[in-house]
Amino acid sequence: LTPQEWDGETMIIPVSAKEKLGVDDLLEAILLVGEDLAPKANPKAEPTGVVLEASKEKGRGIMVTLLVQNGTLRHGDTLLIGPHYGRIKAMFDYTGKPIKEAGPSTPIAVSGLNGIPEAGDSFRTVESEKVARKIVDEIEVEVAGLQRQRPTSLDEFFARLQEGEEKTLNLIVKADVQGSLEPIVNSLEKLSNDEVSVEILRSATGNVTESDVMLASASDAVILGFNVGADTIALAAASSEQVEIKTYNIIYHLIEDVEKALKGMLEPTYEQV
Known part of the structure; x- marks a missing residue:
């Protein structure tokens, strides 16, 4: 997290319950963030x-x-x-x-x-x-019977697409709020074309969890996160199962990366060894 004082987006509010300081500032900041995020929920939807x-x-x-x-x-x-x-x-x-x-x-x-x-x-x-x-x-049957021989990533997907092995890009999408999740999912689904389709296996709010990683492992899916992180257990599982977790803080960049993967235009990722 990068505070606003360092040109980031995270508000830092000093608070002391004992001294009764900063509480009003905190409440005001929460209201401001709430207005920016514009969170929406439907009480009649599936819980x-x-x-x-x-x-x-x-x-x-x-x-x-x-x-x-x-x-x-x-x-x-x-x-x-x-x-x-x-x-x-x-x-x-x-x-x-x-x-x-x-x-x-x-x-x-x-x-x-x-x-x-x-x-x-x-x-x-x-x-x-x-x-x-x-x-x-x-x-459980899928996970137990699956032998991971290659990593699941956007780069790997395009390689398999070129070889004629893949026609569907499986994705798991996590976001911080429902108001961000819905437009991301809608935009990703529109990327499907005659040659390849985008399949959203799971879309939910909250951090990336171990269950997300295991589902991705069982279904050769890539995990995309917007304004979320991954807990320690999830990161360990992702490393073990060779599942890629890509996180973003700008929706356009997330959509653009998937679109580039479908077209084979992703910039290579360099790893120093």
């Missing part, structure tokens, strides 16, 4: 969001704290988070009060998952636990 934290609590089992970013999550919905899934048995708001549903921008705690997901993992809902189990099994 999606991100894991904030998860743990196993005595007497309550596995509890997962989620942030709903789009749609409305309801008690009884079936969650799918990476390799973990389960029907929501209980739902609580930030005060610990039981609730039946939660809309966009709402932090909640839920129980019912069969495992402990990682912070930063994206969640979505599926029709039933049977469907969730089938999805997880299919991904």
Whole structure:
């Protein structure tokens, strides 16, 4: 992150709760950033969001704290988070009060998952636990049966395209907010042509996670991120699985790189050894 004082885009606000200093400045800065990002969410859409934290609590089992970013999550919905899934048995708001549903921008705690997901993992809902189990099994079979012989990158894709081996560019797209994610996905999908198609395997908000990397590994996909990072586990997995994670802070550059890959015009990446 580069602060504005160094010609960056990150606002640095000194705050002291003890001295009651900077709180008003912080709130004003949050409003300004919010206006610039213009985040939008649809409470009627399919519920999606991100894991904030998860743990196993005595007497309550596995509890997962989620942030709903789009749609409305309801008690009884079936969650799918990476390799973990389960029907929501209980739902609580930030005060610990039981609730039946939660809309966009709402932090909640839920129980019912069969495992402990990682912070930063994206969640979505599926029709039933049977469907969730089938999805997880299919991904595990693909990952287990896949022998990585070459890296997945935009450069590699064009090489295989020239050899007639590839006709589809698989992508996983992550962005900081839904307002950025939607135009990126729409622009990428428009790049498909008669010779090659662009397939978006997953598009979600939040940092790149290990589950993103494993999906990319299983499907020969490239991960594209806009204003997001990747956690340590995801970076280690990407190195092990030879999956490329490309991050950007300008949407045009992201789209341009993919367009160049489809046309074979990418500048080579040099690595000092």
